[in-house]
Structures are given as structure tokens and as C-alpha cells.
Amino acid sequence: MGLEKLESLRHEQDCVHIRIEEPKEMPQVAAVPWELMHDGDEYTALHPRVYLSRIPFGVRPVESVSIRGKLRILIVWSQPTDLPPLKIEREQMKLSMALAPSLRSTRVEYREIVHCTKEKFKKALKTGYDVVYFTGHGGFDAEKGGFLCLEKGKGHKNECLYARELARHMAAAAHPPALVFLNCCVSGGVPVGGGQERFQDTARRVMGEKVPFVIATLTSVLVSGAQYFMKGFMDSMLAGEGFDIPQAVAAGRGALYDSDSLSSSERHSFYQYMLLSACEKGWSLKIREEAQGRVEVVEPVLVTSSEYPGVDLGWVRRIDLLSDVEDAVQGGCRLVGVHGVGGLGKTIFSAQWLDYLGHHTQMNVKHRLWFLTYGQGCHRLPV
Amino acid sequence: MDRAVTGSLYEHFIGQIRGVLRGVGQSSLEQTIGDSVNLDPAELARMLIKVFGADCACVVDNCEALLDNADHFDAEQVMRYVRALATGTKWHFLFTSRETFTFGREGREPHPVRWIEIEELLPTERAHLLSLASGSGEFNFGDFTEEDQQTVFTEIAGHPYELNLFIQAAKGRDDLNALIDEIHRITSRYARLDYYIGRHSVAHRAMLQLVALLDQPLEEKKLSFIWKNAQKQKLETTLAAKQLLSDLKKNALLVESDGAYDLLPVLRHHLLRGESSFRPTSEERKQLHHLIVKVFYAHFEQATQVRSEALSKKAEDGDRVAAWLSRERIDMLHRAFRHSWHVGDLESSCALLEELSDQAAGLLSRHSLCRYAVMLRDIVDALDEEEWLPLHAIVYGVTGKVLAGLRMFDEAISVYGKSIKLAKATGDDSSLGVTYHLLGRVFEKQDEWVKAAKIFLLSLKNYLQYDGNPNELIVVIRSCKRILEKTELTELSTLLDQLFAANPELAKVVELSRAEPTQSE
Numbered sequence: 052m053g054l055e056k057l058e059s060l061r062h063e064q065d066c067v068h069i070r071i072e073e074p075k076e077m078p079q080v081a082a083v084p085w086e087l088m089h090d091g092d093e094y095t096a097l098h099p100r101v102y103l104s105r106i107p108f109g110v111r112p113v114e115s116v117s118i119r120g121k122l123r124i125l126i127v128w129s130q131p132t133d134l135p136p137l138k139i140e141r142e143q144m145k146l147s148m149a150l151a152p153s154l155r156s157t158r159v160e161y162r163e164i165v166h167c168t169k170e171k172f173k174k175a176l177k178t179g180y181d182v183v184y185f186t187g188h189g190g191f192d193a194e195k196g197g198f199l200c201l202e203k204g205k206g207h208k209n210e211c212l213y214a215r216e217l218a219r220h221m222a223a224a225a226h227p228p229a230l231v232f233l234n235c236c237v238s239g240g241v242p243v244g245g246g247q248e249r250f251q252d253t254a255r256r257v258m259g260e261k262v263p264f265v266i267a268t269l270t271s272v273l274v275s276g277a278q279y280f281m282k283g284f285m286d287s288m289l290a291g292e293g294f295d296i297p298q299a300v301a302a303g304r305g306a307l308y309d310s311d312s313l314s315s316s317e318r319h320s321f322y323q324y325m326l327l328s329a330c331e332k333g334w335s336l337k338i339r340e341e342a343q344g345r346v347e348v349v350e351p352v353l354v355t356s357s358e359y360p361g362v363d364l365g366w367v368r369r370i371d372l373l374s375d376v377e378d379a380v381q382g383g384c385r386l387v388g389v390h391g392v393g394g395l396g397k398t399i400f401s402a403q404w405l406d407y408l409g410h411h412t413q414m415n416v417k418h419r420l421w422f423l424t425y426g427q428g429c430h431r432l433p434v
Numbered sequence: 435m436d437r438a439v440t441g442s443l444y445e446h447f448i449g450q451i452r453g454v455l456r457g458v459g460q461s462s463l464e465q466t467i468g469d470s471v472n473l474d475p476a477e478l479a480r481m482l483i484k485v486f487g488a489d490c491a492c493v494v495d496n497c498e499a500l501l502d503n504a505d506h507f508d509a510e511q512v513m514r515y516v517r518a519l520a521t522g523t524k525w526h527f528l529f530t531s532r533e534t535f536t537f538g539r540e541g542r543e544p545h546p547v548r549w550i551e552i553e554e555l556l557p558t559e560r561a562h563l564l565s566l567a568s569g570s571g572e573f574n575f576g577d578f579t580e581e582d583q584q585t586v587f588t589e590i591a592g593h594p595y596e597l598n599l600f601i602q603a604a605k606g607r608d609d610l611n612a613l614i615d616e617i618h619r620i621t622s623r624y625a626r627l628d629y630y631i632g633r634h635s636v637a638h639r640a641m642l643q644l645v646a647l648l649d650q651p652l653e654e655k656k657l658s659f660i661w662k663n664a665q666k667q668k669l670e671t672t673l674a675a676k677q678l679l680s681d682l683k684k685n686a687l688l689v690e691s692d693g694a695y696d697l698l699p700v701l702r703h704h705l706l707r708g709e710s711s712f713r714p715t716s717e718e719r720k721q722l723h724h725l726i727v728k729v730f731y732a733h734f735e736q737a738t739q740v741r742s743e744a745l746s747k748k749a750e751d752g753d754r755v756a757a758w759l760s761r762e763r764i765d766m767l768h769r770a771f772r773h774s775w776h777v778g779d780l781e782s783s784c785a786l787l788e789e790l791s792d793q794a795a796g797l798l799s800r801h802s803l804c805r806y807a808v809m810l811r812d813i814v815d816a817l818d819e820e821e822w823l824p825l826h827a828i829v830y831g832v833t834g835k836v837l838a839g840l841r842m843f844d845e846a847i848s849v850y851g852k853s854i855k856l857a858k859a860t861g862d863d864s865s866l867g868v869t870y871h872l873l874g875r876v877f878e879k880q881d882e883w884v885k886a887a888k889i890f891l892l893s894l895k896n897y898l899q900y901d902g903n904p905n906e907l908i909v910v911i912r913s914c915k916r917i918l919e920k921t922e923l924t925e926l927s928t929l930l931d932q933l934f935a936a937n938p939e940l941a942k943v944v945e946l947s948r949a950e951p952t953q954s955e
Contacts (some may be wrong), residue, residue, distance in 0.1 A: 147561030384548040391552035393700025394595030397530035425499040
């Protein structure tokens with residue numbers, strides 16, 4: 052397609068999708084930085100109505116992607132102590148603040164793993180998430196393929212999770228993610244030379260496990276650039292009604308390129324971010340209602356003393372902790388304890404657990420009781 | 435004996451169970467549980483299973499209170515109930531606690547509790563908390579520079595309570611950078627708690643210490659009363675308690691519920707048992723405790739006067755008001771005693787306990803008497819038997835009386851037995867006559883006439899040997915004469931005959947006093 056054609060299309064339609072096929076016969080196409088295309092006036096990939104994506108060979112096309120009930124996001128942080136620091140705290144704040152507006156909505160739910168190990172990642176993937184976001188170090192090994200750097204042991208040293216192993220975990224999930232965002236170096240990069248064996252990068256291996264969208268990087272990315280891209284992407288994806296992936300990728304590239312605080316070379320790293328897509332028509336993640344004909348369940352009776360703090364939107368839901376307690380209970384543990392220093396919210400969490408049991412009846416609970424051994428008032432934030 | 439003063443866990447825990455039973459319309463069971471001082475923990479578990487069935491999920495919050503008898507004199511006892519519930523039912527439990535524990539018993543495999551540590555909030559949870567706090571008009575996270583946002587996010591927002599303290603401190607301040615710089619320099623979480631406390635005046639801090647030392651939430655009126663007296667004693671401040679309480683509440687250092695003020699456990703722990711630089715010294719604590727005791731008295735006297743006036747106007751309510759006054763008085767004495775005892779002030783403890791002993795048995799309702807007995811039994815257990823103190827005799831005497839009043843005869847006999855053994859071991863048997871008499875009365879109540887007669891004989895001999903209090907002697911003689919009407923004991927009747935022969939006036943006094951029972955009976 053010539054540039055004139057693109058220009059005319061842009062005027063005729065709301066948006067233009069450019070899909071670059073990576074043919075089996077020409078593996079070198081994958082190594083070309085198509086995201087740097089320039090039409091004489093501007094970078095095509097930066098145009099807010101031009102959506103650029105790649106279709107790796109061998110990927111079975113899908114018409115559209117839908118998710119059930121709500122968007123479930125798994126956020127994975129990894130910063131091995133024996134690798135260069137990533138200023139991950141700054142990114143954590145940026146990402147979290149980007150997610151904050153949707154935290155109160157019922158259409159999005161988050162689970163977060165800080166200091167992620169192989170075991171934690173595997174276990175979380177098995178649960179089944181719609182979006183998996185990874186941030187940390189990554190790379191490509193000529194023999195073993197792409198890898199993500201996870202943490203191991205108390206010293207939080209590096210342990211590589213290779214693409215093939217990650218793909219296995221994806222295959223074992225309750226359902227494959229709709230989107231995997233690998234915000235690390237060389238997650239989608241392939242060597243210029245060589246044959247088909249070069250497609251051992253993390254992004255393409257993951258796509259082989261029926262993941263329709265993967266956002267990955269061509270080569271090395273800068274920490275600051277990665278943060279701007281992520282923020283722009285998340286803001287856009289979570290802003291509208293639908294979760295429009297290509298549009299959000301364009302917004303992420305735009306946020307990076309338009310940043311005032313980055314140098315020119317840093318801003319031009321926008322092209323590092325590519326979208327691999329198996330979708331032919333649908334570009335957004337459509338939420339479909341849960342299956343009809345739900346069995347009506349009787350909520351277990353809640354009986355508490357007057358000091359019960361209650362649960363409302365004024366409290367932060369500790370989903371991660373709730374999940375750990377649930378795992379312990381499902382594992383046959385009848386007596387579970389939560390311990391920690393004062394002020395962290397143990398009392399509030401205990402109320403959240405009872406509330407959770409009110410809506411999840413797998414435990415066959417008929418009564419929920421709450422006792423306090425010694426009185427305390429609960430502090431509320433001034434909301 | 436420098437202990438933190440806290441209320442009775444037993445009262446609180448049983449109160450919670452009663453509340454839950456009331457919530458499901460089990461008022462008769464609620465009453466049963468409230469009245470049973472000797473309630474078997476396993477029996478409690480059975481009762482609750484009967485009410486709630488086998489499929490139940492239960493939270494027991496703040497279990498750290500159960501782990502140390504130094505914090506709560508009845509912690510171990512309540513732990514027995516929690517253990518019985520956890521191990522005697524098939525319910526699912528979630529415990530929360532500062533420290534971990536197991537339900538182990540000597541020689542048995544402990545019941546496994548799977549402990550999970552609650553850590554600081556995760557990044558998205560912090561963002562959620564900040565977004566909730568922002569936009570209230572007085573605090574907006576977006577007002578900070580990016581660098582300051584990072585400091586707040588990384589160092590403060592992970593701990594919800596600290597964030598709350600920070601928000602209150604940040605409100606209305608123009609120099610937010612300076613505030614964040616100051617906090618950033620303090621590396622320890624607890625040192626930061628001190629920072630927020632230290633921002634307040636001496637008077638505010640003293641009020642905080644006072645509330646920390648109180649054994650239960652107290653309403654503003656009573657706190658004001660204590661505060662006025664504290665001012666007279668040492669504090670040079672003109673700030674009224676109302677203002678101080680309001681400031682401390684506004685700055686998230688105090689919580690108020692139904693008009694009563696209290697501290698969060700994290701702050702009380704920090705102030706009384708942690709590393710706080712504002713931790714009151716033993717001497718300061720002692721002074722404050724004395725003040726609290728004194729003020730409880732004064733407050734009670736004032737309340738009595740007000741209610742007496744009300745009583746005179748509404749004579750038809752006389753009984754009800756009188757009953758209220760009695761309970762109020764006992765509760766006040768009880769609380770004052772607890773403060774004295776916990777702070778190791780034996781002199782005040784003895785005085786208060788003696789007063790309690792005069793008031794308790796006759797005036798308390800059955801339920802209150804049970805609560806009182808629980809406390810006393812634990813004090814008996816806690817007393818060091820190796821070191822004889824006047825407090826021992828008083829505690830044993832009072833405890834025995836209360837237990838006997840509750841018809842818990844075996845326990846009462848055991849307590850009197852300890853008292854006698856201790857007195858003999860220390861060579862101080864001059865007051866044994868009283869204890870023997872009380873012990874004899876327990877046997878008499880059980881219709882064990884022979885045993886009672888033998889013990890009364892010992893009591894009488896002791897009184898005669900040490901030339902005991904004449905009024906008490908008369909009571910003992912009367913008991914002896916009464917028991918001799920039920921059984922025979924030659925030695926006792928011979929001794930009485932000899933006594934009356936030597937002192938004919940005594941026989942007359944005893945005869946006369948039969949018509950008017952004395953208070954000690």
C-alpha cells in the first residue's frame with residue numbers, strides 16, 4: 052500500500068488499521084522496525100487514527116476477543132537485585148495512579164505480584180487473567196530464546212523464565228490472556244539473520260498459546276521511556292467504554308514521543324513498542340455478560356458484634372491477601388491467621404474476608420461470625 | 435508489676451458472644467452464658483454449634499490480646515475459650531494478631547494455624563487509598579510535586595494508619611515540601627508515629643498518655659473531670675479537655691465512638707510497650723494511675739449526690755436507683771483496684787480490695803459477681819506465693835467470700851486453704867481466726883456440720899490466743915453455738931462453757947446480738 056493510499060484512507064475513514072504480516076518465507080520482515088514508518092509529514096505509528104500491528108506467521112487469526120464479566124488484570128513486578136536497578140518504584144506509582152480511577156469500578160479487577168518468582172507467576176497464570184502486564188528485565192538468548200528476569204529466594208536474585216516455559220504456563224491457564232504486555236527489553240525482538248528458529252522471542256512464543264494481543268519491544272528500552280509508554284497506554288485503554296488495544300498502543304507511543312522531560316533520542320524510542328495481533332476485525336476487548344441462568348444462592352447470615360467495622364467502598368480491597376487466604380482455605384486449612392504490625396488493616400481485612408464469603412459460597416457456609424477480643428475503633432480516611 | 439492497664443478480656447469476649455446470640459434471637463442462651471462464671475469452654479463450643487450449625491466461618495480479631503497475661507490478667511482464660519471453639523468445632527476461622535500463635539497443648543500435636551503475613555499495601559492498593567483520600571477538598575495528592583508524590587507513595591502510603599496521620603498533618607499546610615522532608619528523614623515507622631505525636635503540645639501528649647492508660651474508652655465528661663484534677667496536680671495548661679480531645683481526634687490520634695474516646699491498639703502499644711520516646715515513666719504512670727483512682731472516687735461521689743437528689747424527687751424509683759448506685763459503686767471500685775494493682779501499688783490495692791470486699795457480695799447482681807470472681811481468681815493465680823504480703827490475705831479472703839457467695843464451694847475452700855497455709859508458713863497466724871471462720875461457714879453452707887464445727891473451734895482458739903477483735907469474736911461464738919445445735923463436738927462446747935464461765939457478760943452480749951445479725955454475717 053502506497054503512502055498516497057494511506058493518506059486517502061485516513062481522510063475517508065475514522066481510523067486506519069495497518070497490519071504487517073510476517074511471512075514464513077521472509078523471516079527478516081519481523082526484524083524491520085515498521086513502527087518507524089514516516090509518511091513525509093509524521094511518523095505513521097504516532098498518528099492517533101492509524102493503528103499499526105503485526106501478524107506473526109503461524110498465528111491462527113481470530114475475529115474478535117471478548118472477556119467475561121470484568122477485565123481481570125495481573126500486574127507482575129520483578130527487579131532482581133543482581134541486575135541493574137530499574138527505578139521500579141517510580142513506575143509502580145505511575146502505573147498504579149493510572150489504574151486508580153478504575154479501581155473503584157466493578158468492571159476492572161487487579162491482582163499484583165511484587166517480587167515475582169517463577170512459582171508465583173505460574174500459579175497466578177493458572178488462575179486465568181485477561182491482561183498480564185510484566186515489567187522488569189528481559190532479553191533474548193541465541194540458543195534458548197527470549198526470557199523474562201524473575202526473582203528467586205530471599206536475596207531476590209535473578210532467575211530467567213524462558214519463553215517456552217512461560218508459554219507452557221499460559222497453555223495451562225484456566226483461559227489464555229487476551230493481552231500480554233511485556234514491558235522489558237527485547238521481548239519481541241528477533242535476530243536479523245537466521246531462519247525460522249529466530250522466532251523464539253517471548254512475545255511470539257506467547258502468541259502461539261492463543262493469546263490474541265501481545266505488546267512487546269523490538270530491542271532495548273529505556274526505563275523512563277517505558278514508564279511514559281505504559282502510562283499513556285493504560286490511561287487510554289481504561290478510559291473508554293471498550294478496551295481498545297491498538298488505540299491505546301498508539302496513545303502510549305504518543306505519550307512517550309510528546310514527553311517534555313525526555314531527550315530527543317529517548318522520545319524517538321516510541322518505535323520500540325509493537326503490537327502483535329491475531330485479530331482480524333475486532334480491536335477491542337469486549338466485555339460480555341456472565342453466563343445466564345445463574346443459580347440463586349442464599350447469602351450466609353452475618354452475625355457480628357457492634358464493633359464490626361463493616362465493608363464499603365471506603366476501604367481498599369486487599370485482593371492479593373484475600374487470594375492467599377482463599378488458597379489456604381482451599382488447600383484444606385481450617386484455621387488461618389493473618390499477622391503483622393498494627394495499623395496495616397488486619398481488622399478491615401477480616402471484615403473483607405467475611406464479605407467475600409458472602410458472595411462466594413464454595414465453602415458451604417451458612418453463618419458468618421465476627422468477634423473482637425478487645426475493642427478498638429477503626430480509622431477511616433477522610434473521604 | 436509494671437503492667438499495662440486494660441479491661442477484662444473475659445467481660446469483653448463473653449459480651450461479644452452474648453451480642454451475637456442476641457442477634458439471632460437466643461436471649462435465654464445469652465443469659466445462661468452471661469451468668470456462668472464456670473462455663474466450660476467445651477460447653478460453650480457445643481452451645482454455639484447448636485445455634486449456628488457446623489457450617490460457619492468465624493473471625494476472631496485482635497488475638498494478640500490473648501497472648502500475654504501481663505497485658506490482660508484474664509488473657510489465658512479467654513484463650514481457652516477461643517481454643518475450644520477452634521478445636522471443638524469444624525468451623526473455618528480467621529484470626530488476626532500482631533504475633534503468631536498455635537493451639538498447642540502439652541504432649542499433643544498442635545492444631546496447625548496457617549499464618550499469612552499482612553504486609554504494606556501493594557502499589558495499586560496504595561493508589562486506591564490515595565485516590566480515595568484525594569479530592570476531599572483538603573487533601574489532594576495531585577498538589578504535590580512528582581518527587582514528593584513518590585516519597586508519599588513509597589514511604590507512607592503503604593501503611594494505611596500512617597497515611598491517615600500524614601493526611602491530617604498535611605491539611606492546611608503551605609510548606610508540604612518541608613513536611614515531607616522531615617518525614618523522609620525518619621526511617622523507622624515507629625519513629626514516625628512519634629513524629630506525629632511530638633507535633634502536639636505537652637498538654638496534648640499528656641492527654642494521649644492518660645487515655646492510653648485508661649482501661650476502657652471513656653466519655654468526654656469523665657475525661658474532663660480527670661483532666662481538671664491532673665491540671666491541679668502538675669500540668670500547667672489552660673487547655674480544656676474538650677479542646678484537646680477534639681484536636682487529637684481530628685489528627686487521627688484518638689478515635690471516638692458513641693461519645694467515648696480511645697486509642698487504636700497500634701498507638702496504645704507504641705505508647706505503653708513500644709519504643710516511643712513519649713512512653714510515660716513508671717513514676718509518671720503511677721502518678722496518673724493514682725489520679726485516675728482518685729478521680730473515679732470523686733466522680734462517683736458527685737454522681738451519687740446528683741442521683742440521690744433525683745432519688746428524693748422520685749421516690750417510686752427508689753429501688754431501681756439504689757440498685758444502680760450499688761452497681762456503679764462496685765464498678766468504680768473494681769476499676770480503681772485494677773489500676774492500682776496493675777501498677778504495683780499494693781497499699782492502694784489493699785485498701786480498695788478491702789472496700790470491695792465489704793461491698794461486693796451483698797450488692798452485686800449475680801452476673802457482676804461472676805465477672806468479679808473471674809478477676810479475683812486470676813489475681814490469686816498471679817500472686818507470688820513465695821513472698822508474703824498483706825495483699826495476699828486480703829485477696830484470699832475476698833476471693834473466698836465471693837466464690838462462696840456464688841456457691842463455688844470447692845474453689846472457695848481451696849483459696850482459704852492457700853491463705854491458711856501461707857499464714858502458717860510465714861509465722862503470721864494472728865489473723866487466721868477470720869479465715870478459719872470464713873472456711874467454717876463454707877462447710878456449714880454445705881451441711882458439713884462436723885467439719886464446720888472443727889474449723890470454728892480453730893477460729894475461736896485463734897481469737898482467744900491473740901485477743902482478737904471483740905465484735906468479730908462475738909460473731910464467731912454465735913457461729914459456734916449455731917453449729918453445736920446441729921452436731922456435737924465436745925472440745926468446742928467445753929471451750930465455750932469455760933469462756934462464758936470466765937466472762938458471764940460475754941454470754942449476755944452473744945444472746946442479745948442473735949436478734950440483730952451483724953454485717954459480717
